[in-house]
Amino acid sequence: MMNCLEFRRRVGAEPAISGDEIDAHRGDCPACARHQDELRAMDAMIGRAFVVDTTRIRKPRAVVAPATGRRWLAMAASIVIGVSVGIALWVSSPRASLAREVIGHVASETHAMISTTPIAPEELAGVLDPEGTKLRPGIGDVSFAARCVFAGNVVPHLVVRMPRGPVTVLLLRHRNVDGPVRLEEQGYVGVVLPAPRGSIAIVGRDQKDLDGIAQQVFEAVDWGG
Ligand SMILES: [Zn+2]
Ligand SMILES: [Zn+2]
Incomplete structure (x- = not known):
């Protein structure tokens, strides 16, 4: 089966x-x-x-009468600003919640770590192509690749075989971080690094040189144009 x-x-x-x-x-x-x-x-x-x-593009713009329109626009603008600030606060939720989400995802998919067989290049391409990214050769064998749901977004989830064990990589295009976010929970160690598009999470277990590995993984990603 x-x-x-x-x-x-x-x-x-x-x-x-x-x-x-x-x-x-x-x-x-x-x-x-x-x-x-x-x-x-x-x-x-x-x-x-x-x-x-596409339907929004085709729809003609609503005409607003100038006198009442301006006041309405000012009001609408302040609402929009309020909403955007709210969204911004929500999106840049504390680092703790990002750490929890990343470790939670890795811990809930331990099956991804089991296989040691390298996956076929076309399978990896199927996961990374929609992002416009590639993996440069030489990083090590990729033993798992899937498109996963992570915090309401579809993200590539990879497992790369490293000398000290499997390392999980999540490409979080939707998630920006202003600096490295360290993760250490449930026996996992990892880091989320700012990337050319969003961020990248690198997580392992018993990885002594996590920074070195994170840098190696980061440099192996071809982020596309
Ligand atoms: Zn199953
Ligand atoms: Zn996953």
């Missing part, structure tokens, strides 16, 4: 995938079924966002 690792690889590459093997695993494994449902929902949401954008 298909195992969790294989299921999540397949579903990560193609959330809408179905078939006997997929359905059988879904029936036996509620965690994986939920994982696929989340990815499907995310896919549908992204699809809808694009539809909304």
